[in-house]
Amino acid sequence: MTTPTWFDTTIENALINHKSPGDEHGYFVYQLEVLKAHLASLQQQDVIKLWFAVKANPLSKIIQTLDGAGFDFDVASAGELTQVLAQGIDPSRVLNTGPAKSKKQISSFVKQGVRTFVVESINQLNWLHEVVLEQELSSAETDMPKVLLRVQLQWHEGEKNPLGGNSLTPFGLSVSEWQNIHVDNYPALDLCGLHIFQWGNMLSNEKMFSLWSQMIPPLTELATSIGMKLKVLDLGGGLGIDYLGAGQTLSWPQVIEDLAIIKEKAGVEELWLELGRFAVAECGYYVVPVVDRKMNYDQEQLVLAAGINHLLRPAITEQPFPVQILREGFTSENATMQAFALHGPLCTSMDKLGHFDLPSDIAVGEQLVFGYCGAYGFTESMPFFLCHELAAEYVYQNGSLIQVRAAQPASSYLA
Ligand SMILES: *Cc1c(COP(=O)(O)O)cnc(C)c1O
Helix, strand or coil, rough: CCCCCCCCHHHHHHHHCCCCCCCCCCCEEEEEEHHHHHHHHHHHCEEEEEEEHHHHHCCCCHHHHHHCCEEEEEEEEEEHHHHHHHHHHHHHHHEECCCCCCCHHHHHHHCCCCCEEEEECHHHHHHHHHHHHHHCCCCCCCCCEEEEEEEECCCCCCCCCCCCCCCCCCCCCHHHHCCCCCCHCCCEEEEEEEEEECCECCHHHHHHHHHHHHHHHHHHHHHHHCCCCCCCEEEECEEECCCCCCCCCCCHHHHHHHHHHHHHHHCCCEEEEECCCHHHHEEEEEEEEEEEEEEEEEEEEEEEEECCCCCHHHHHHCCCCCCECCCCCCHHHHHCEEEEEEEECCCCCCCEEEEEEEEEECCCCEEEEEECCCCCCCCCCCCCCCCCECCEEEEECCEEEEEEECCHHHHHCCC
16 A cells, blocks of 8 residues: 555645645644535435534534534533534534533523533532523423433443443443433433443444444433333444554444444434544644754654644554655655654643654654544643644635635734
């Protein structure tokens, strides 16, 4: 293989020819047409309803493209809600998840027209019910909030544990805690479903199907015991991206086939997924120049203009974004490659973007392009440390780069 699968060479010339002094510290580019085609393929099924987990990439143009593809929106903060509504999206198409919903936030979301909530605690459930009564919403079906309870499962020691660990998170509640409530006590809410999402970056169809299958019995039993008619099952996100180039990718048609079985087994009317990375990761790139190269002990090191200040994810997940050099017509076949360690400019040893094979003649001033940066890039970073620039964001459309956000110097945010 000469060109990695994550790199779309049609964008290569535009990146090579892009010269803007403000972007010498790194910038993001998203291919909107590629995204549109990908989203259309995800929508070619009638088994699941698709939401976009806005946290993966809240850029206006990305949200607008998902809107155009018929996705609805999962927001986890007031900021995400404002950004989605600012794109002209109706609040009836917004779902609110997240473990930190105060009563004040819930009240504000309901006032703004949000009518679908995943509740993650008994407090959240009670607050939402109180808010609805206080705001005297009409009892028309469209006005009554739809509520899903978020469940966190554990497998007992020694049992087959598909989650690979039982570490406790603040996402949702155990079945036994939820068993303390009864649907009849919330007449102002349409308590119609359950939400479960406790896995990340799954790359095996078989493993996901097995995980989903094992969750059905405890979930349907819970629904019955609290008097819920289980109409909606929301399986969150976590569909994986092959960041490490291990050659393992999920088959979407297989996901759909498997979920049709899950839907049937759970006996639900609707099955939901909130996709983050699987929807948007592959449409995005991050470009950054090499500012220094040195041999240190036996290691060739490249120091880049930016590192975890623009791309934090590799440091907290140990899954680097794939990278290659930006050179016209470059293929690894006609180059001598060698191993390099990639570092950023921050004064912490955490600031590294991975170990990769790159051309041995790579020079200071050349640029690298990272792939799969359409998700968990710009907003999942630590841009303020050491007062570097905020990255610019572009979309690539009709053969050219269009700026959506200009790079910003530290003076724009320092006080
Ligand atoms: C982050 C998140 C997602 C999306 O996760 P991906 O792994 O990017 O698909 C979906 N649902 C919820 C509730 C989330 O917090």
